[in-house]
Amino acid sequence: MDKHINFIELEKACAKSGCPLCTIISERAERYIDGMLFEHVSDRVFRKEFREAGGFCSAHSQKLDSFRDGLAVAILSRDILEDRIAAFGKRRAWKPKGRCPVCVERERIEKEYLTFLVQADGGENGKAVQQFFTASEGFCAPHYAKLLEVSKSVPRWLTSFHETKFEELLRRTSRFIELSAYGRGAEFARLSEKDKLVWKELARNLRGGD
Ligand SMILES: [Zn+2]
Numbered sequence: 396m397d398k399h400i401n402f403i404e405l406e407k408a409c410a411k412s413g414c415p416l417c418t419i420i421s422e423r424a425e426r427y428i429d430g431m432l433f434e435h436v437s438d439r440v441f442r443k444e445f446r447e448a449g450g451f452c453s454a455h456s457q458k459l460d461s462f463r464d465g466l467a468v469a470i471l472s473r474d475i476l477e478d479r480i481a482a483f484g485k486r487r488a489w490k491p492k493g494r495c496p497v498c499v500e501r502e503r504i505e506k507e508y509l510t511f512l513v514q515a516d517g518g519e520n521g522k523a524v525q526q527f528f529t530a531s532e533g534f535c536a537p538h539y540a541k542l543l544e545v546s547k548s549v550p551r552w553l554t555s556f557h558e559t560k561f562e563e564l565l566r567r568t569s570r571f572i573e574l575s576a577y578g579r580g581a582e583f584a585r586l587s588e589k590d591k592l593v594w595k596e597l598a599r600n601l602r603g604g605d
């Protein structure tokens with residue numbers, strides 16, 4: 396993947412609400428599943444891997460419901476059902492020997508973008524990235540944790556941006572809890588709509604959205 400595409404895709408995702416990396420991954424995962432089903436259904440290696448993994452994980456297999464190629468889904472899923480029936484017959488739990496291919500792809504994309512972001516520290520491009528990224532909501536907690544895991548030298552602008560973000564979220568959550576107490580209804584009513592729904596924002600931030 397060349398840097399130019401990373402730049403454009405990240406800029407677009409930063410303009411949307413929510414964690415930019417979750418946005419990119421969810422869009423890419425859809426395209427990936429679509430591409431896989433259309434192109435790889437007759438590919439022996441892919442079918443073998445897919446079968447060993449027992450198909451997609453439960454989160455990603457939900458995406459299959461909305462695909463138009465029912466035949467591809469049927470062909471791939473029949474292999475898996477055969478294995479399940481065999482295991483049921485032996486009264487044995489079926490265990491996957493591989494991982495969900497979309498989860499594997501997701502990890503690859505995460506690494507690609509986190510590395511790109513860490514490297515976008517100087518130069519004109521780097522400045523542009525900093526500008527649009529710090530105007531976004533920033534990463535969810537799982538993606539920020541991953542960023543720290545991927546690189547030992549995360550640029551200061553990225554760490555301070557996220558530290559401030561999470562501290563602010565904590566402060567607003569505490570305020571919400573405090574004003575939810577009996578007798579503080581008038582003060583609660585004066586909270587902004589955003590602050591009244593901070594619990595949703597917090598849940599989204601803690602779980603990530605892909
Ligand atoms: Zn995220």
Ligand SMILES: [Zn+2]
Nearest residue numbers: 452455495498
């Ligand atoms: Zn998955």
